[in-house]
Amino acid sequence: MERVIGFIGAGNMGGALLGGLAREGLQNTVLVFDVSEQALANAVSLGAEGASSAAEVAMKADIIVLAVKPQFYPDVLPQVQGNLRKTAMVISLAPGYDIAALKKVLGQEQRIVRAMPNTPALLGEGMTSVAFSEDSYEVEEKEAVLQIFRKAGKAVEIREALMDAAMAAASCSPAFAYLFIEALGDAATAMGVPRALSYEMAAQSLLGAAKMVLETGKHPGELKDMVCSPGGTTIQGVIALEKAGFRAAVMEAAKATLDRAQEMKQS
Known part of the structure; x- marks a missing residue:
């Protein structure tokens, strides 16, 4: 069944999703x-x-993607309100606006979907969490929504109660990964490796490690142990990270994003 998909906003994230849909030709x-x-x-x-x-x-779309920044929602939502079809599905990409808040503006009968993609969607490697309102959806309707995000990477359906936690795990975490790559690149540069090569080595190694987790299905701890030979070099680096509180720092960073997301919620 062909549906009209509407985008309000075609900047970085909207453009990334559009690019994903267009990659194999718009269906x-x-x-x-x-x-x-x-x-x-x-x-x-x-x-x-x-x-x-x-x-x-x-007015015209069956699926409407609100791909504008949260600060523009107060301007955009009134333009959408009253113009939606009763059967339309509205997808919000904004943190701070939960389903209840959007229904309060757009109507209690309106079907609302919250989605939280991340910036690697720009390269077709995104990770998107999707939560549907407690309304009636046909299986193919949910699939049509999920396919918008799967064209730009992976997408999973979760309960809305987990959306803020998913934001910490996926939407915010690329920034943490960039910090790790930058720090590792700085270290390699300090050891004499040319800077551009330092970043390339660090980034490719992180990419490869991520693929090992996704494609082998092994626990990250097991994969870490495979690299740490007894009495070898890697285990000494792991010990240094543990002494510096590396894992605790990552957990605290995720918790800080969760706290901020909950502070941003609209009433």
């Missing part, structure tokens, strides 16, 4: 509005149709 009509003429032109170059307003997208 549905895609309607896009963005206040930026350049962002809109980029979307049209991918095969999307340009819209004149957010209200037009709301």
Whole structure:
């Protein structure tokens, strides 16, 4: 069944999702509005149709993706309100706006989906958590929503109560990984490796380690033990990380993102 997919916002994240949908050719009509003429032109170059307003997208689309930053929601939501089809599904990408808050504005009968992608979606390697409102959905309707994000990486359905925790585990965590790559690159540079090569080595090693977890199905601790030979070099590095509180620091960072996400919630 063909559905009209509407995007309100075609910046970094909206553009990444559009790029994912267009990678194998658009299978549905895609309607896009963005206040930026350049962002809109980029979307049209991918095969999307340009819209004149957010209200037009709301009126015509079966699935509406709100891909604007949270600070613009107070401006955008009134344009969407009252223009939606009763059967439409509205997907919010904004932290701070839970399903209850969105229903309060858009209508209690409106079907709302919360999704939290991350920036690697730009390269088709995203990780998106998706939570559906407690309304009635056909199996193919949920699949249509999930496919928007699976075209840009992986997507999993979770309970909304876990959304803030999922944000810490996936949406925020690329920043933690970049810090690790930068620090490891600095260390290698200090040891004499050219800086560009230092970052390449660190990034590729992290990519490979992530693939080992995903593709072998082994516990990260088991994979770590495979690298740590008795009396060898790696175990000494692990000991140094433990002394510095590495794992505790990562856990505290995740908790800090969770706390901030809950502080941002709209009433």
